[in-house]
Amino acid sequence: MRHSSNQPRLILLAGIFLLIATFWIGGNFWFGTAVAQEAGKTAGRTPIVLNTKPVRVVSDSAPVLSGIAIDTQRDEVFMTNDKESAGPSVMVYPTQFQPTDRLMEPRRRLAGPKTNLALPCGVAVSPEFQEMFAVSGDGQDINIFPLKAEGDSTPSREIHVPHASGGVSFDNKHDEIYITTEHANRISVYSRKADGDDDPLRIIQGPNTSLADPHGIYVDAERNEILVTNHGNWRKTRTGEAFALSGDSKFAYMRGSFSHPGIVEPLGPSSGKFMPPSIMIFSRTANGDVGPLRTIQGPHTRLNIAVGITRDPDSGEIVVANSGDNSILFFDANANGDVAPVRVLAGPATNLKGATGVAIDTKHNELWVTSWENHIAAVFPRKAQGNIAPLRMIHSAPKGAPLATMGRLGAVAFDPKRQEILTPN
Amino acid sequence: MSYPRISVFAGSANGTASPTRVIEGQDTLQARTSHDISVDSLHDEIAVPNPFAQAILFYSGGAKGDEGPIRIIQGPKTMLNYSDNVTLDPVHREAYVAQLMNDAILVFRSDMGGDVAPVRVIHGPKTKMDRPVRVSVDPVNNLMAVTTIQGVWLFNRTDNGDVAPRWTISGPKTGLGVVFGTRKVIFSPQGKKIIATGRRGGAPTGELFSRAPGSQPFIGIWNYGDNGDVAPWAIMPDTAAYSMDLNAAAKELITVDRGKLVVYRMPELFQ
Numbered sequence: 001m002r003h004s005s006n007q008p009r010l011i012l013l014a015g016i017f018l019l020i021a022t023f024w025i026g027g028n029f030w031f032g033t034a035v036a037q038e039a040g041k042t043a044g045r046t047p048i049v050l051n052t053k054p055v056r057v058v059s060d061s062a063p064v065l066s067g068i069a070i071d072t073q074r075d076e077v078f079m080t081n082d083k084e085s086a087g088p089s090v091m092v093y094p095t096q097f098q099p100t101d102r103l104m105e106p107r108r109r110l111a112g113p114k115t116n117l118a119l120p121c122g123v124a125v126s127p128e129f130q131e132m133f134a135v136s137g138d139g140q141d142i143n144i145f146p147l148k149a150e151g152d153s154t155p156s157r158e159i160h161v162p163h164a165s166g167g168v169s170f171d172n173k174h175d176e177i178y179i180t181t182e183h184a185n186r187i188s189v190y191s192r193k194a195d196g197d198d199d200p201l202r203i204i205q206g207p208n209t210s211l212a213d214p215h216g217i218y219v220d221a222e223r224n225e226i227l228v229t230n231h232g233n234w235r236k237t238r239t240g241e242a243f244a245l246s247g248d249s250k251f252a253y254m255r256g257s258f259s260h261p262g263i264v265e266p267l268g269p270s271s272g273k274f275m276p277p278s279i280m281i282f283s284r285t286a287n288g289d290v291g292p293l294r295t296i297q298g299p300h301t302r303l304n305i306a307v308g309i310t311r312d313p314d315s316g317e318i319v320v321a322n323s324g325d326n327s328i329l330f331f332d333a334n335a336n337g338d339v340a341p342v343r344v345l346a347g348p349a350t351n352l353k354g355a356t357g358v359a360i361d362t363k364h365n366e367l368w369v370t371s372w373e374n375h376i377a378a379v380f381p382r383k384a385q386g387n388i389a390p391l392r393m394i395h396s397a398p399k400g401a402p403l404a405t406m407g408r409l410g411a412v413a414f415d416p417k418r419q420e421i422l423t424p425n
Numbered sequence: 426m427s428y429p430r431i432s433v434f435a436g437s438a439n440g441t442a443s444p445t446r447v448i449e450g451q452d453t454l455q456a457r458t459s460h461d462i463s464v465d466s467l468h469d470e471i472a473v474p475n476p477f478a479q480a481i482l483f484y485s486g487g488a489k490g491d492e493g494p495i496r497i498i499q500g501p502k503t504m505l506n507y508s509d510n511v512t513l514d515p516v517h518r519e520a521y522v523a524q525l526m527n528d529a530i531l532v533f534r535s536d537m538g539g540d541v542a543p544v545r546v547i548h549g550p551k552t553k554m555d556r557p558v559r560v561s562v563d564p565v566n567n568l569m570a571v572t573t574i575q576g577v578w579l580f581n582r583t584d585n586g587d588v589a590p591r592w593t594i595s596g597p598k599t600g601l602g603v604v605f606g607t608r609k610v611i612f613s614p615q616g617k618k619i620i621a622t623g624r625r626g627g628a629p630t631g632e633l634f635s636r637a638p639g640s641q642p643f644i645g646i647w648n649y650g651d652n653g654d655v656a657p658w659a660i661m662p663d664t665a666a667y668s669m670d671l672n673a674a675a676k677e678l679i680t681v682d683r684g685k686l687v688v689y690r691m692p693e694l695f696q
Contacts, residue, residue, distance in 0.1 A: 042651055048659035050646075050693065055677070056439040058686035084684030137457065164458065182457065182477065183507075213456060213477045231429075233456050233477035255526060258556065258574065258603050265526045267548060269501035272479025274454055304451040304491075305428050323428045324450045324491070356428065372428070402443045405432045409681035410460040411609065411668040417466035418486065419436040420445065421670075423681055424459035424473055425429060 059085050062397030064404045065370040065377045066121065067168075068308065068357035070095060071147065072364075073127040076107070079357070079370055079377060080120040080134065081396070084408045087111050088119050090134055091396070092150075093377075095361055095368075099392035101399055112152025116143050119408055122168035122216075124177070129192065131156075133177055137166035138408060140244040140251065142177060142190065157195045160249035161188060162242035166215060167228075171284075173221035176201065180214040180228060185237045187214065187226065187282070197250045204282055206239040206289025212275045216309035216320070223333075224284040225293070227318055229306040232278065236271035239289045277303040279318060279331070296331055298338025303329070308357040308370070312382070317342070321355040321369060328358060328369055330385070345369075347387025351378055353403065366391070373403045429455035431462065431473065433489075434686065436672060450491025454482055461510035461559065461609070461668070463520075465535065470495070472511045472520060472535070479505040481520060483538070498533055500540025505531070514582070516564035519544070523557040523571060530560055530571060530580075547580060549587025554578060558603055563612035566649065570610045570619060576601040577610050577621055594647055596654025600625045606642060609668040613694045617649040618658075620678070620694065622666050644669075644680075646694065659693065 060083070067080035075095045082088055089111035093104065111117065118139035125132050125147060134143045140163045143155040159177075167180035170192070177190045187204040194200075204211070204226075212234035218227045244251035246258045255262040278297035282290070296318075297303070304324030311318055316333025327346035331339065345367075346352070357370035365382040375397035378390035397404075407425045414421055430449035434442060448471075449455070456475045463472045469486035480499035484492065498520070499505070505522065512521045513535055520535040529548035533541060547554070556574040563569075567582040568591075576595025580588065594601055600623030601607050610621040624640045642665035645657035666680035666687075671694065678691045 042653075042655040045656045045658070047645070047657045050659050050661050050691075052661055052689050052691060054687045055690050056437070056686075056688040058434060058438050058440065058442050059684070060441055086684070185477075215457075231456070231477075232451075233454075233475055235477060235479050261555070264528050265506065267504050267506075267524075267527050267529055267546070270479045270499070270503045270505045271501070272475075272477070272499055272505065274478050274480070274499075277451055305449075307428060354428065402441045405430075405444050405447065406684055406686075409667065409684055409686070410458070411462045412670050412679055412681045412686065413462045413464045413471075414436065414670045414672045414679055415464045415466055415471075415486065416672070416674060417469060421434045421436055421438065421679055421686060422431055422462055422464065422471060423434070423686065424431045424455070424462050425457065 060402060060404060060406065061086050062375050062401050062404065063087070063089065063091065064372050064375055065394070065396055066356045066372055067123045068359045068368055068370050068377070069123045069125045070359045070361050070368065071125050071127045072362060075363070077359070077368060077377070078123050078125055078132060080123050082119040082121055082407055083404060084119060085406065088117055090117065090120055090123055090132070093394055095364065097392065101393070102395065103398045104394050104396070108148070108150035110145065110149050110151065110153060114152045114154045116141060116155055116158060121166035124168045124170040126170050126172055126192070128172055131192070133168050133170060135161070135165045135168045135179055137164050137182065140165070140247060140249065142168065142179060159190055159194045160197050160244070160251060162186065162251050163244045167217040169217045169219045171219045171221045176219070178217050178219045178226060180217045181242065182213050182215060184242050185209065185211040185214065185234070186242065187211070187217065187228065202285070202287040203240065204286050204288070204290065205237055205241065207236050208289045208291045210275070210291060210295070211280065212278070215307050218309045218311055219284060220311050221284070222313065223316065226282040226284055226286070227309050227311060228280045228282070229309050229320055230278045230280060231305060232275045234273050234275050277306060279303070279306065279309065279320060294336040296335050296337070296339060300338045300340045302327070302341060302344070310358050310360055312360055313362060319358050319360070319367070321358040323354050323356050323372070326352045326355060328352070328355060343385035345380065345384050345386065345388070349387045349389045351376060351390060351393065373405070375401060375404060429453070429457045429459065431455070431471070438686070446489040448484060448488050448490070448492060452491045452493045454478070454480070454494060454497070458509055461512070463511055463513040465513045465515040467515040468518070470513070472513050474509050474511045474522070476507050476509040479503070479508060481505070481508070481511050481522065481533070483535070496538035498538055498541060502540045502542040503531070503533070504543065510559050512560050512562055514562045514564045521560040521562055521569065523560045525556055525558055528552070528554045528557060530557065545583070545585040547584055547586070547588065551587045551589045552578070553590070556603060559609045561610050561612055563614045565614040566617065568612065568649070570612065572603060572607050572610050574603045577607070577619065592650070592652040594619070594651055594653070594655065598654045598656045599623065600643065600645065606665070611669050611671060613671060615673065616695045618694050619647040619649065619651070620669060621645055
């Protein structure tokens with residue numbers, strides 16, 4: 001009889017079920033509903049489930065425009081959106097469009113968990129090799145995509161780099177990728193063809209470099225120079241020092257990461273200090289603990305949280321996005337020391353509010369600036385200066401949208417005296 | 426890339442509210458990576474870390490714009506390393522820092538600046554601290570909580586040197602530890618509760634369990650004295666938070682998660 005022949009099997013299945021349920025509940029699964037708990041009794045405790053809904057949420061879903069690179073062959077501009085509440089992404093727009101004050105949707109948007117973008121800061125492009133390079137201050141990879149990638153695409157390859165590498169530039173002539181790492185005061189140079197744990201070709205790192213929280217980077221293959229912006233936060237680093245917070249790259253093993261114990265450093269004297277913000281110019285082929293060729297630094301420079309940097313290939317002018325005072329500064333090609341900019345683009349007509357990225361469209365003689373806070377990319381004449389209005393703007397948020405204030409919120413504190421909530425970026 | 430700043434919102438802020446003030450600019454000496462912030466409302470001060478200059482920055486409570494710190498702890502004697510966190514104890518005027526790279530907790534006088542040595546250092550094999558990332562203090566009940574790779578370590582607030590923790594909350598039933606996504610742990614001294622984020626479920630994938638497919642974040646609440654591999658007293662399921670704080674008067678839990686400020690009314694935490 002079928003019924004009687006299945007009975008032992010049913011008993012066995014019931015036993016297996018009870019065994020699994022025992023381990024299930026005994027592990028970190030507490031799918032039980034609310035139950036009364038005796039005070040002080042913790043063994044076998046089933047947590048009370050609190051399905052509490054938020055009473056307030058402060059959020060801004062409009063993308064920001066931050067890092068920038070231009071493909072003059074296809075007349076496209078690539079910009080990063082590093083705002084966590086707005087779906088971090090790389091957005092691609094046409095460089096030529098009719099002026100509008102309305103929200104403009106990107107031609108392509110690269111975003112999603114497969115992209116490994118984290119919070120993308122820097123972007124560079126190689127029209128010749130049909131590739132795009134993206135780095136994240138929150139990640140530990142150079143993510144390389146086909147130029148036409150969009151949607152939730154997997155990178156064609158990933159180069160494992162130190163955590164918090166936020167600036168990137170590509171040298172088409174020598175086929176090399178240059179990145180900055182703020183946590184390690186380091187510049188790394190990789191072959192474009194590098195993959196995975198491949199070593200960099202060269203690094204610039206160590207006390208003689210004077211690198212202090214480097215951010216934006218631009219490599220000039222013709223003048224054989226590397227240009228870097230520094231915020232000025234300095235500590236002594238060893239040449240070769242780096243770490244990754246998680247993952248299984250070789251950097252994750254070097255020091256104490258979340259994924260591997262690494263080396264526990266002994267307590268010792270602190271070396272940190274504040275230096276004035278600067279632009280450093282290194283030899284393109286510099287390697288190891290070597291100093292810059294020149295340093296633009298001092299009160300006359302007006303440098304204030306300078307982020308993005310580029311160079312006009314014709315004039316050699318060094319151009320920086322000075323996020324701290326909403327300006328674009330232009331320095332002479334050979335500027336050195338405490339020198340004033342040769343011209344400044346700033347003022348209410350420019351619409352700049354938190355300028356973080358800058359690029360030159362050599363084909364159309366235009367200067368592009370990303371303005372993080374007010375969700376715009378502004379296009380100016382290449383030689384713009386003073387308080388002038390942009391020729392046109394890309395808006396990534398509707399007109400009247402509140403200013404962006406939160407990128408990645410790292411912490412929160414409540415001030416009971418002022419009844420205020422404080423949160424750092 | 427976004428730039429360093431502290432945004433200050435009204436406690437009742439909601440929706441697309443703008444900050445009432447922002448502390449930003451070169452003179453503030455902030456770094457882009459401020460993973461912690463603490464308020465001393467008794468003395469009207471704010472503290473944030475600057476890990477790249479190995480410094481703790483103190484601002485006046487009402488600071489705004491490009492306003493510089495009123496005091497800085499920085500220098501060789503401080504032994505600050507990659508210190509991206511700070512917690513203030515307003516009652517005893519102390520500042521606590523977890524040192525990821527040294528497996529140590531440094532305690533400073535918070536009313537002193539410059540090149541000052543810590544007044545206490547918790548460090549050594551008895552502590553069994555492995556990659557501590559955040560520290561919190563309950564000055565009322567004299568407790569200190571340290572988030573480590575494996576869970577939450579509870580010490581006496583005044584512990585010093587190579588000391589064993591008073592108790593730990595660690596193990597698979599807890600879902601706690603940096604590998605489970607735990608960062609800031611907070612105390613509710615009135616309710617004698619410990620509040621922390623963790624993850625549960627999913628299939629373990631080596632050490633990076635926090636990324637295990639199918640695992641879910643939660644905010645867990647433990648009672649003071651819960652010791653060992655013990656499940657939370659209560660959980661908020663499917664709720665993530667990178668950092669948290671309490672508004673005790675309004676009985677609110679304030680969290681940040683994926684770029685959002687999220688506020689819950691949680692009287693349970695204060696009972």
